[in-house]
Amino acid sequence: MNQADPLGMPITTARNRERIDALLGQSRVLNLSKPWDRDSFYQHWGEQADTAEAILRGLYTSLTNHLKSDSASAALHPFELSLMLRGSLTEPHALVTELDAECKSYLILFAPGLFTCIADRFFRLLSCADHFPDVGDIRTCQTEWIDAPLANIPSDPARMQLAMLLTIMAVLLMFYHEMAHVLRGHSAFYASLGVQTLQEFEPLATGPITLQSGTKPLANSAGQAGAQDEDVIRRALEVDADIHAGLFLATVMQ
Secondary structure, eight states: OOOOOOOGGGGOSSEEEEEEHHHHHHHHHHHOOOOOOHHHHHHGGGGGGHHHHHHHHHHHHHHHHHTHHHHHHHTTTTTTEEEEBSHHHHEEEEEEEEEETTTEEEEEEEEEEHHHHHHHHHHHTTTTTTSSTSSOOGGGSSOOOOOTTTTOOOSSHHHHHHHHHHHHHHHHHHHHHHHHHHHHHHHHHHTTTTTTTEESOOOOOOOOOOOTTTSSSSBBBTTTTTTOHHHHHHHHHHHHHHHHHHHHHHHHHH
């Protein structure tokens, strides 16, 4: 019997996997997002499919090892964090959604396009002699570029290694950003307003943000009660998530 493809399976820190599987089965975002499909992935990427899949699997394995480590589980406790690959092949989408408030269980979704688009940018960057000229042999760099994703790969080993390192760091930063939404209480805050999912790059249509009771509006900067622009709140939380993502990454690098 063929084993399930790891790219289609969730990674989770939860000890009760059966409960997590049941929660995932009820998750609306999974019903709306396309699951990992190798055939459609290969159809989309064409000649670069093998390279794209190797990068995708390598980055996903890195996140798996990272999330399943003992130190990660200890740092995340009492939160349960699950991660799945799902959605667009072409766009770098990410989101976090609440699975179970009582158990502090949350799900992060990354689209395959998040990994491949980021890798493509760094590959193009290191294929150009103008960037990081002191790394490797810039005489091997390209002077013309192919207008196709992941079609421009540094031929110098040192430059290729740097491109992959920057890609891994960027993906980790994305992961830590979503994780910060959970650990900093952003996801719980929005769930209390009836917004179960924080989707990156898309505005929230919540209307004026009020306290959970729904009876007292948040005060504005002048201390007066009134409707707040939800975009201002969202921007503040995104900046907070960015700050802590940077702190998480710096801690790991140390």
